[in-house]
Amino acid sequence: MYVWYRFLNHAALVTQGDTNPDGSIKKPWNLCTLQQVEDLKTLIRISPIWSTGILLHTPIATQMSLVVLQALAMDRHLGPRYQIPAGTTMIFVTISTCLSLASIDRFLIPTFHKLTRTSPTLLRRIGIGHVLTIASMALSALVESKRLAAARTHNLTGNSIVPMSVFWMVPQLLVVGVGEAFMFPGQVMFYYQEFPKSIKSTAAAMVAVIIGIAFYLGTAIVDLIRKTTGWLPDGINDGRMDNVYWVLTIAGLVNFGYFLVCSWMYKYQHDENKEDISSNSF
Helix, strand or coil: CHHHHHHHHHHHCCCCCCECCCCCECCCCCCCCHHHHHHHHHHHHHHHHHHHHHHHHHHHHHHHHHHHHHHHCEECEECCCEECCHHHHHHHHHHHHHHHHHHHHHHHHHHHHHHHCCCCCHHHHHHHHHHHHHHHHHHHHHHHHHHHHHHHHCCCCCCCCEEEEHHHHHHHHHHHHHHHHHHHHHHHHHHHHHCCHHHHHHHHHHHHHHHHHHHHHHHHHHHHHHHHCCCCCCCHHHCCHHHHHHHHHHHHHHHHHHHHHHHHHCCCCCHHHHCCCCCCCC
């Protein structure tokens, strides 16, 4: 990597014919400023950690689609008359994220700081998001296994409604919501703090790009599973959606291992970032 950085430095070396008599750059595509070179180095240094975010968000994107299919085949009644719309089940993620953001900012981080005199670094917060997302996928697999077992017990096929409350899925949605409360602010703040001033405005865009890629990748994974396995037939009671969640769990574990390696090798851009972030970082 050091050799590669030295190679990039040559892009800022001024040679004969690169500048005009007034000192301006003759061909901007042939000569870069030192700031542009340093900006590119920063992007290269952060890219491994950035790439781990793709497989972090892909299970969540996939879960958002599968949860609605599960809800359609479960008992959604809230009381004798009212039935919850299947698409609103994801509201538990939003509620969990909102409550967790307030709790982390006002209670968890200050308490942790009082007990240890330190606060979790941004990479540690992102790591907590990884762990909680993996836990959510595992919970999703267990709940779906129970739902399929109930379907077989009652000899239900296709998309018939299983006598099992949709609220069985609430724990997994709450867990992923807490995970989002850790990883989203952690990612944005990490990029914002590590990027040079000239490109700090792109920090939020880095996360947006990750989410966009994750949704496309999630769609591709679901399509691949449908074509190569019998886990996602038209009638989910005839399939094995729990296996899909287990695959996402394993992928998350592998990605978490990759994240740990990248975090261990990463060196913060500034000395002050090596210290723990204060409790008012959020």
